[in-house]
Structures are given as structure tokens and as C-alpha cells.
Amino acid sequence: MNAFLESSNDVILLSTSILSLSQVIKSLPLNYLRKPTLFVDVLSVKEYPRDLMLQVLPSDSDVLCTHPMFGPESGRHGWKDLSFMYDKVRITNEATCSSFLQIFSSEGCKMMEMTCEEHDKLAARSQFLTHTIGRVLAEMKVEPTPIDTKGFQKLVEVKESTSRDSFDLFSGLFVHNRFAQQQLREVELAFETVKQQLLKRTNEELEQS
Missing domain, CATH: 3.40.50.720 (NAD(P)-binding Rossmann-like Domain)
Structure with a gap:
């Protein structure tokens, strides 16, 4: 050296x-x-x-x-x-x-x-979000099926491409990008919002039947 x-x-x-x-x-x-x-x-x-x-x-x-x-x-x-x-x-x-x-x-x-700041803001909503979704799909053990839609095939591709990268990379994207924590909170909030919308619609349908 x-x-x-x-x-x-x-x-x-x-x-x-x-x-x-x-x-x-x-x-x-x-x-x-x-x-x-x-x-x-x-x-x-x-x-x-x-x-x-x-x-x-x-x-x-x-x-x-x-x-x-x-x-x-x-x-x-x-x-x-x-x-x-x-x-x-x-x-x-x-x-x-x-x-x-x-x-x-x-x-x-x-x-x-x-600027570095602008990059990290954008990367939190693109690269980090992509890796997060891919890691979640991997935890769910998502695999191709005989009746895949094109949309599902793209999800499998996201899972496979992000899984090829190390967890060190993924954790680095989170630990050392100050905008990533807010992005993760937004993902959690969005999931809960969609979940509540589905439960509300389910209850409405049950009440009408």
C-alpha cells in the first residue's frame, strides 16, 4: 500500500x-x-x-x-x-x-x-425501496407459478436481483442514508393503510350479504 x-x-x-x-x-x-x-x-x-x-x-x-x-x-x-x-x-x-x-x-x-444530498433523497425512494420490496418478497419465499401474470414475473425478478446483492449492501443503504428511515416508515404506513382499506371493504361486503 x-x-x-x-x-x-x-x-x-x-x-x-x-x-x-x-x-x-x-x-x-x-x-x-x-x-x-x-x-x-x-x-x-x-x-x-x-x-x-x-x-x-x-x-x-x-x-x-x-x-x-x-x-x-x-x-x-x-x-x-x-x-x-x-x-x-x-x-x-x-x-x-x-x-x-x-x-x-x-x-x-x-x-x-x-448534490450528494439530492442523490440520497432520490436513492431512498428508488434503490432502497427496490431492495426493501425485494427482501420482503424473499422472506415470503415468493417463487414462479404456472399461472404467473407479467406483473408477478416482474416481482419475482425484483426478488431475485436484490437477493443476489449482499445483506451488507442492503443494510448499508439503510444505515448510511438518513432518508432511508423515513422511507421505511412510509412503506410501513402504506402497507397498514392498504390493509385497513381491504378490511373496511370486507366488512362492508359482509354487512350487505
Whole structure:
């Protein structure tokens, strides 16, 4: 690791699990850096790595927070038209930052610049919600049937795709995205609301029969 940091890299890419980022970044022998470096993370949450990098990294290091909105499965046939989110948190060397982002834009990614806060708000209602529904379906042991509708087939696909990801990823999406807790409460409230609507209708039908 010391030799790696001494090799005058322009960019250091932090690609760890959400839950291990703190341990990884705090273990780096940053005193071996030969020059100001651009640090980039690709985690699925953004405020957490931003705050951690600003706290731990040298003040002359640049910080770019990114989230490729695709994984090995969805991106295996190419990245064209797939979204790539980024936030130039602290950039002094614009040329290095632009060169890094060009890797993704040249592959046809839809480049989306937004704040880390905005990303986490949106991700709580998209990525975290998808993983939550998938985990619930997995707990229910939902499996294909001989009479599946197209809608049910999509639910099975959600269950299978989210189940392939580790529980560490899922828990990281919850623990380190401050908007996820509210999203979980909204899911619980929505489920209870639908349940009460069904019970009310059931009682109405029974009274009329």
C-alpha cells in the first residue's frame, strides 16, 4: 500500500462496501502521498462518504463523489444510456476530474451532476425501496407459478436481483442514508393503510350479504 501511494497516482478510486469504508479509508497511510490526489468513491450512498473523505483526507486532496447507477448485470452489455451520478465536492484540478468523468461519458453514460444530498433523497425512494420490496418478497419465499401474470414475473425478478446483492449492501443503504428511515416508515404506513382499506371493504361486503 505504501508503494502504491508513493507512485504518484492522479486518481485513487475507493470501491469498498458501504459498511467497510470508514475502516478502509482510515487505514490508508496518507502520509505517503507524493502529491495532491483526486479521491473518487463509487458507493451507493453519497453524503456519508463525502463527509468521511472531507474529514479524513488531506485538505489538498480533491474529492469527487460518484454513483454509477448500474451493476455487473445491468451494465454487462455496455454502459450506453445508463446513468452516472457525480458531485464535484472539492475540485481544484479540473483537468484530472474531467479526464476521469470522460471514461464514463465516452461510453455513452447519461452524466448527471447533483448534490450528494439530492442523490440520497432520490436513492431512498428508488434503490432502497427496490431492495426493501425485494427482501420482503424473499422472506415470503415468493417463487414462479404456472399461472404467473407479467406483473408477478416482474416481482419475482425484483426478488431475485436484490437477493443476489449482499445483506451488507442492503443494510448499508439503510444505515448510511438518513432518508432511508423515513422511507421505511412510509412503506410501513402504506402497507397498514392498504390493509385497513381491504378490511373496511370486507366488512362492508359482509354487512350487505
